[in-house]
């Protein structure tokens with residue numbers, strides 16, 4: 001109050017008040033002094049308001065802004081990695097553009113699903129069906145329990161499923177009329193890993209797999225993304241009769257429910 005003067009007659013301050021039960025409220029005090037003609041403080045009129053709700057909304061907004069900031073940086077870093085690593089000395093510019101475009105569209109589709117769920121998460125069945133939808137997957141077997149992946153796991157899993165799908169279309173089972181892809185997932189408890197998610201991708205009936213080709217960007221995404229981003233594990237085998245890939249994702253990245261979903265040829 002010592003700071004009040006005829007030239008500077010009011011103040012406002014916000015403070016946190018800790019209650020006896022350990023909870024707290026935010027209070028805002030605004031006051032105005034009234035002075036006589038000699039400049040002597042006669043009285044102070046003030047108001048104290050509970051601004052706890054406003055403070056919580058501000059905190060929530062700040063958290064969202066920093067979360068958004070973090071995600072935008074991640075997406076830009078991912079796009080930059082896609083552009084740099086999709087380079088292939090033997091490919092034409094048109095081929096390069098098509099592959100970059102495909103990869104960015106796959107990222108954008110996951111983003112749309114996430115934003116649709118208000119960043120709650122994305123159903124694994126939806127990710128798999130969406131990735132396979134553009135191709136002829138009449139003989140595909142897609143089966144698993146109703147699992148929703150949290151946002152960070154949804155992005156990484158989509159990227160891996162996208163690379164497995166495009167490889168199957170270019171070189172594997174989906175490049176051949178008699179080829180079959182099976183994607184199955186379930187939760188498993190294994191030692192210290194409780195209820196982690198296992199996704200098994202298996203191809204059969206395609207052309208014989210030639211494992212001598214140089215690994216490209218697709219291989220690095222399939223092998224490294226889930227271990228690096230989620231601390232999970234990947235077992236990727238270019239077996240002569242078809243590619244097999246087992247992905248394991250820690251339970252902390254899942255939102256689970258009990259219902260089981262099953263389907264073949266992309267329909268449930």
Ligand SMILES: Nc1ncnc2c1ncn2[C@@H]1O[C@H](COP(=O)(O)OP(=O)(O)OP(=O)(O)O)[C@@H](O)[C@H]1O
Pocket residue numbers: 085086099163167168169170171172173203208209210211213214215216217218219220238243
């Ligand atoms: N499903 C598959 N069936 C048969 N061969 C495969 C399959 N997936 C990958 N390969 C082999 O592994 C090689 C490396 O695949 P990778 O995805 O790393 O590179 P790419 O598809 O050639 O290029 P990109 O960097 O665009 O993914 C391929 O050239 C192919 O020979």
Ligand SMILES: [Mg+2]
Pocket residue numbers: 163166167216217218219
């Ligand atoms: Mg590839």
